[in-house]
Amino acid sequence: MKHRFISKRYWNSIATAMGESSSHLAEYDDVINFSLGDPDITTDARIIKAAFEDAMNGHTHYTDFFGDNELRQEICKYFDEEYSHKLKIEECMITTSGCHAMWLVLEAILDDGDEVIIHEPYFTPYPQQIQLTRGVPVILETYESENFQVDPDRLRGLITNRTKAIVINTPNNPTGTCFSEATMKAIAAIAKEYDLLVIADDIYTKFSYEAPFIPMMTLEGMRERTITIGSFSKDYAMTGWRIGYVLAPDFIIQTIKDINENNVFTAPSVSQRAALHALRHRDAIQPPMIEEYKKRINYAYDRICGIPGMSVLPPRGSLYLFVNIKATGLSSAEVAKRVLEEAHVLVLPGNAFGACGEGYVRMAMTVSVEKMAEAFDRIEKMTLFQKK
The missing domain is CATH 3.40.640.10 (Type I PLP-dependent aspartate aminotransferase-like (Major domain))
Incomplete structure (x- = not known):
């Protein structure tokens, strides 16, 4: 915002879709969050216990x-x-x-x-x-x-x-x-x-x-x-x-x-x-966690491949899938908005990651397979993703 007490560098908004994503979580009481890459897995108890003991x-x-x-x-x-x-x-x-x-x-x-x-x-x-x-x-x-x-x-x-x-x-x-x-x-x-x-x-x-x-x-x-x-x-x-x-x-x-x-x-x-x-x-800590994310990302890949209007490259790394939604004819922001409003699933529009991201949405595989199944069931029911 423009104000004499704020540096002119910040008079124009620098907010991003990533930074504003958390505000959308309160819009519906059953939102499934594919937006931020914050794992739902809690830090391993052995780490917490040892750090607590060190603090004591x-x-x-x-x-x-x-x-x-x-x-x-x-x-x-x-x-x-x-x-x-x-x-x-x-x-x-x-x-x-x-x-x-x-x-x-x-x-x-x-x-x-x-x-x-x-x-x-x-x-x-x-x-x-x-x-x-x-x-x-x-x-x-x-x-x-x-x-x-x-x-x-x-x-x-x-x-x-x-x-x-x-x-x-x-x-x-x-x-x-x-x-x-x-x-x-x-x-x-x-x-x-x-x-x-x-x-x-x-x-x-x-x-x-x-x-x-x-x-x-x-x-x-x-x-x-x-x-x-x-x-x-x-x-x-x-x-x-x-x-x-x-x-x-x-x-x-x-x-x-x-x-x-x-x-x-x-x-x-x-x-x-x-x-x-x-x-x-x-x-001891990493192998089961990594296997869990591999299971999730492979499950999501299979579900996305079965949804008309969506496509994605096979999983290669990280916690994310960058899903191509160009076939819908809508912008990434429009698709993200409709997915939230109609399916109550929060994803990030690809243009949040630069101009090359237009035509995509990013999905973070940071919820359980059970929640992912519910999310993709909802998305599949959207008219936007029905076979033409």
């Missing part, structure tokens, strides 16, 4: 400004065990969520007017996060016909003298795509050719269904030019704990730490202890 034992104070040292060491150990990639503790910092990590990274690396390439459809906050740090978002379009993979030639064509970094997100929110090894190597080659940074927003690493996840920083020559953002929100069902981390060359970590002293100081100590216990119990 005094872990309620500021931690080291870089983060709890035990947690940082455990993250380094994790990458050694999972990917045979050795990190120094000086290359790791704990943040208050993955979104906070992204802001800190952009604030640390961008000069005014620097350009950051993001592949579209994209995680909704990216453009504004870049603009908040005085950068310029540059859109790289991807398409369903190409499995939403990054096209190297289109990427190369966007690079200018002001390009500073490329953001990648795989497994992807919202499309669910997983970049192939060839795509990853092509992006790496371009980053090296033009001396660019790659910011790897690695939020859904355990939800790569077709092939094992490949961290960008493990590719040849990419360690020194990759900044990795990690989070415990999805891989461990810990969205409310607000805990993430950054992996980067030590001089970048030092800069991020200095910035954060003037922002939130340190991440919550109890949340950091919870993250530590999540890592230590991951072999």
Whole structure:
């Protein structure tokens, strides 16, 4: 809104369909929520219990400004065990969520007017996060016909003298795509050719269904030019704990730490202890959770394939299906509105994720199969999705 007491940067609304989705939950008392990617699975009791015990034992104070040292060491150990990639503790910092990590990274690396390439459809906050740090978002379009993979030639064509970094997100929110090894190597080659940074927003690493996840920083020559953002929100069902981390060359970590002293100081100590216990119990906690999401996403895929006017690529990764609704002849916002009003199912319109998302809706598989069955039964009864 326009007001003399509000920064002119925010006089025009910056609200998004994602940010406003929760307000729609109160419109009907039987809404089934496919909108936000907040798992219905509660954080594992072993994590909660151990974090509570740590709090009772005094872990309620500021931690080291870089983060709890035990947690940082455990993250380094994790990458050694999972990917045979050795990190120094000086290359790791704990943040208050993955979104906070992204802001800190952009604030640390961008000069005014620097350009950051993001592949579209994209995680909704990216453009504004870049603009908040005085950068310029540059859109790289991807398409369903190409499995939403990054096209190297289109990427190369966007690079200018002001390009500073490329953001990648795989497994992807919202499309669910997983970049192939060839795509990853092509992006790496371009980053090296033009001396660019790659910011790897690695939020859904355990939800790569077709092939094992490949961290960008493990590719040849990419360690020194990759900044990795990690989070415990999805891989461990810990969205409310607000805990993430950054992996980067030590001089970048030092800069991020200095910035954060003037922002939130340190991440919550109890949340950091919870993250530590999540890592230590991951072999027991993660497999059944991942299997549950695979079951859900495969069920949803089968149901969508049977609904006229809807289509979707086979599940590849993440918690999402990016459903093509172009056959309805309506916009993504119109379809999302009708699905809510007529079926009482809340989905996000694809244009919330950039112009390439028009003609799609995103569905988050964060409710039980039983609730999903009810949701798709309701959608199937809509006149919009009857056979013509």
